[in-house]
Amino acid sequence: MTKKNLTEYDFPKELKGMTANELDLLTYEIRDFLIDMVSKTGGHLAPNLGVVELTIALHRVFNIPKDKIVWDVGHQAYIHKILTGRASQFHTLRKKDGLSGFPKRDESDADVFDSGHASTSISAAMGLAEARDIRGGKEHVIAVIGDGAMTGGAAFEGINNAGIRQTRLIVVLNDNEMSISHNIGSLSQHLRRLRISKTYQNAKDTVKKNIIKIPAFGDTLYRGLGHTKDLIHYAVISECIFEALGFDYYGPVDGHDLPQLLRVFETSKRFEKPTLIHVVTKKGKGYRNAELNPQKFHGINAFDPETGLEIHASKGASYSKIAGEKLLQLAEADENITAITAAMMDGTGLGGFAKRFPNRFFDVGIAEQHAVTFAAGLALGGRKPFVCIYSSFLQRAYDQLLIDISMQKLPVVFLIDRAGNVGPDGETHHGVFDLSYLSTLPNFLVLAPSDGEELRKMITFAAGYCEGPVAIRYPRGEASPVVAMGGKSAVNDGDAVQETEMRSRVLKRGKDAEIWTVGPMASMGIEASKLLKKENISVKVVDARCVKPFDTVALKNVAKRGVPILTLEDNVRAGGFGSQVQTFFMQNNYKNAVYTLAWPDEFVPQGATPEMMREYGLTAENVAEQIKRLLK
Ligand SMILES: Cc1ncc(C[n+]2csc(CCOP(=O)(O)OP(=O)(O)O)c2C)c(N)n1
Known part of the structure; x- marks a missing residue:
């Protein structure tokens, strides 16, 4: 069998007729293609390498675009794009007028929901499923959500609602134990218990044996299907959170075992209830550099595929690094300072703080609303909380900013990273609304440093400011050189505020x-x-x-x-x-x-x-x- 260039396949049509061996070969071709392409364009490599088999299986079993897949966050939809005829556009990924790094309805009718922010897939999929039921339609609706995105409150709101309505809906939980950093929280511990359950091992072995007996795909595959539910259905159900909330739970399933995935998805077509299929994958699978360092390869700039090193590593310190270092320095002297991130520890420069002060550092998961109200509680308890967050993700917590912080004049500091245009991640990630929404909040001070030195001064000022909340917003990337007259900043530490007015320079x-x-x-x-x-x-x-x-x-x-x-x-x-x-x-x-x-x-x-x-x-x-x- 000769190896084809991925752009030569007639996807999605050709996928349906592939033999088991051809599908297996395809997993290698896709991984090679992704590494090659993303090394040139930059993008979300590790999340995609982890879902190659999962995406092939979904596209093989379901009838896309009639059946609908809603990708949570959407950063892992590259293979979905390849399998829906967009491989030849990959050299334009994340570029102006090029292929988006996220699902885009404008791009293909296979993309049913524009995403970029986490934890929305279950709600959107449930809406599509309920609309189908009202219409009397038959199609399947599938939400694919990572264990990181599952920590977001909105995901639970969707489960809570679908569980009681018993909406016919399939949720595929892609559990790689990683958010961008290692996933944390009690849900993640629960998933761990489900993964290592004895039943899982038994089920896996039995399923494997069953599949080995099946010589090819097609009709023969159906022979074992009747047993699948019993084989892999989690028996220690009494403890499974998804079952408790009204879902049928299946798994855990090995997310790199394509025959097993095909079998489970095929079976899932028959279910009439909300169903959660727990799929276990490895982030970065098949590329050593990414497997060893999934965090770095979660989202990466163009890199050398041999060494894994970024091609244009930035020279100067980024605003994030400056913010993290300054906060750490202040925290050495002030034990009240606490730092909070919503699953973006490295992105917001808090790695050093987390190591030095583990008791005063909180990664709350993808839970921006909780992060803000939690900070309110910390402030009421006498701490000095710094919420370090990206501008576009803070949008989620507007009501918390308004009622829980601003109305109560709580001295919480918001270090708002990635403010302004962020470039290749596009519409969902630009932080271009923050000055507008923050300016509506009474009692807030909203500061914008023009260079790294100014950022340090503003953080120092905010640490000592007790009258109310302070937001400091700064962009992605390398800090600008000092811009003031004579190359020096015009103010001293603490001089950033007057009694009632802020001073310009x-x-x-x-x-x-x-x-x-x-x-x-x-x-x-x-x-x-x-x-x-x-x-x-x-x-x-x-x-x-x-x-x-x-x-x-x-x-x-x-x-x-x-x-x-x-x-x-x-x-x-x-x-x-x-x-x-x-x-x-x-x-x-x-x-x-x-x-x-x-x-x-x-x-x-x-x-x-x-x-x-x-x-x-x-x-x-x-x-x-x-x-x-x-x-x-
Ligand atoms: C509301 C929101 N907060 C933060 C992010 C940043 N973010 C993008 S992907 C990601 C981790 C997602 O983890 P998971 O869902 O497990 O997917 P994986 O990358 O591990 O496949 C985070 C925190 C986001 N996209 N949306």
Whole structure:
């Protein structure tokens, strides 16, 4: 049998007719292809390597797109994309106008639900299943959810509801014992008990024996099916959480044993109840580097497949690293400081803190809402909690921010990572809404550092601030060099706040107009002022530093001088810094021309951040153009 290039297969059609040997060969071809492609484009490698057999089995048994698969988070849907005819587009993965790293309904009718954020699959699948039942349809609906995503409260809400309604629905639990880091929590311990149960071993052996007797697929496969439920049905049911909540539980099933998976999925077609199939897989399966370090290969930039080393390793310290180190340093001196992450320990730079202060470090799992209210409790108990979280995932916890933190003026600090456009992960991951939603929260201070040094100072300030909550938002990646005049930050530690107003800082003097920037957009503002200087236009550049409350004293001075003002931020225009400045000018009847450059009211697609900024006019050239227009 000659090995084909994956792009030469006529998927999904060809999959249905493959022999057992061909399917086996296909698992190797897919893994080779994934390693080759993702080493060039970057992406979620380890989660996909773990679900090769699982995805092949689902596509072989079910009739996609008539039957529906809802992928939780969706970062593990690469093989699903390959098997639905998209292999030839993989060189464009995560690039501008290219294949998305997540399911996208616009991309294929096999993608039934756009995802990116965790723990939504069971609810969405249940909705599809209930809609089917109302319509009198027959199709199967399958949610595929990882053990990490299963720790999210929304997943339990779905199980709770489907369990009582007895919706005909299949949930495939892909248990690799990993979230991004090692999965933790009592659910994960429960899954461990299910995995190592004696019944599992017995069932596995019996199923294996049965399958060995079956020479080929097709009709013969059905012979043993009647027994499958008994063979692999978990007998120690009394303890199984899913059974207790109204699901039928099957498993654990070896997720790399393709014949066994085929058999179980085939059987599951007959079930009339909500059913959970517990599949055990290895994250990174088949690529040694990823098996040894699944955390690093969870999501990776382009790398050398031989060594596993990233090709463009960043040189300078990232904002995350700076934040983690500063927090650790402060925690050495202040035993009240505690740190909380929602399954993003490394991503938020908390690895050092977790090692040094295990008793003051909390990884709560993918549970952003719990993280926020838990922090409220810690603050009420006299601790100084720092919630370290990505901007887009904090969206989940808006109500907790509002009622549990802001309304009660609790001194909780939010270190909000990945703020602004994040590039290749696209729509679901951009942190471009935080300035808007945080600005609606009474009692909050919302700070945006323009460089690494500023971030350190703001964290120091926040650690000593007891009046209420503080949010500090900063972007993905390497911290910008110090941008203030003379290359030095203009303020000292603790000088970041006045009694009632936050102080902005002047980065560059000028008299004809003002550019007010938020966070690292400062460097674009300075760049624009240099371009304008060449045309004899002198522009002042101001780093806003505090978005809420913003520096009304300095803005009143701008109003007095009557010069135009342009605001620049890596956030959506609606409700962001610029829109608040505009409201301030209007409310006070100030007549200055005010213009805002920000992301528009739409979901900005994937693509390298500088590329997307160019496309949306967030460039020094456009800032300069707009200033000239305002001056006319
Ligand atoms: C609401 C939310 N919080 C955090 C994340 C970041 N995140 C992406 S994948 C992942 C781990 C998922 O683990 P699991 O579901 O077990 O899938 P695996 O990668 O192990 O296959 C996390 C925490 C997210 N996507 N959504």
